Amino acid sequence: MTVVSAKDARVAPRVWIGLVIWAGYLGLIYVVQALSGIPYDTWGDSAGNLFLGAGLSLIIATILLALTTTLLGWWRPALYDRNRSRHRWPIFIPILFAVAAAMNLAGTDWSSYSGAFLAASLTLALVGFTEEIVNRGLLLVGFRTRVSEGWVWFLTSALFGLSHFVNVALGADAAGTVQQVFFAFLAGTVFYILRRTTGSLWAAMLLHGLWDFSVFAAGVGTPSDIAYVANVVEPLAGLLGLACVVFVIRGSKERIPGN
Known part of the structure; x- marks a missing residue:
């Protein structure tokens, strides 16, 4: 794997840059979704609600994040580690x-989909x-300039979790x-x-x-029992991640x- 250093980037990585991008992403998502006028709990009511309430903000964010990463020159450190974990x-x-996720999709009531x-x-x-390029990409790059890898895992996962408060x-x-x-x-720990x-x-x-697509899909119509099993398997994977993350750090x- 190619060695990554700050000199490889157009803009030297800094913690504050990662945090500004994290906050800016949340602000963008909030503003675009709020301007749509479509409440969070009605996104599933129609294709128009879903696209304007959620999809449009993600399309805009994808374009702006790709542009930001290009201008910073952070694609390589954001996408690739210097070395894979010794424990695979x-x-x-x-x-x-x-x-x-497969259980969710298997249990989805696809007949309810137009x-x-x-x-x-x-x-x-x-x-x-x-969310990955923000949290375990650009934010991770910023933190890696200042803190140990254990803190990189914890802070990126914690901020990823806290970002969901914008939904309130x-x-x-x-x-x-x-x-x-x-x-x-x-x-976030699993993705790390x-x-x-x-x-x-x-x-x-x-x-x-x-995963996000499967969760939404399973919520449309009446899912079969296997989708409910997924609600047990997913947090189990996360708890196992907490127990094992030390081995990849x-x-x-x-x-x-x-x-």
Whole structure:
């Protein structure tokens, strides 16, 4: 794997840059979704609601994040680790997470989908790019210039979880969002493990997008029982991730020098 340092970038990585991008992404998502005038809990009512309420903001964010990453020159450190984790076996955890996503899709009531609604819901997969490039991409690059890898895992996963509080401002139930924040922290740990075991962010982007799409798909119509089993498998994978994440952190040499 190619060695990454701050001198490889057009703009030297800094923690504050990663944090500004993280906050800017949340602000963008909030503003675009709020301007749509479509409450969070009505996105599933129609294809138009879903596209304007969620899909449009993700399309705009994808374009702006790609432009930002290009201008910074951070694509390489954002997408690739210097070395894969010495312990590859924890990859069973994101595989288990993928099984949960497959259960959601298997249990989805596809007869309730129209062609337009399916097309609109596919835009939700873009969250795999946007949230991963922000949290385990650009934010991770910033943190790697200043803190140890253990803190990189914890801070990126914690901020990923906390970012879901923006849903409350968009009309989501507060109590349910608190639970979502915790589950997102667990999921963030799984995605971090996948990055470390593969040495790349691409697989985490794909898994993240698949999971979010599968969760929404299972919520349309009346899902079969296997989709409910996925609600047990997914947090189980996250808890296993907490127990095993130390193995992909131990011995890592991902600190980005040059600041």
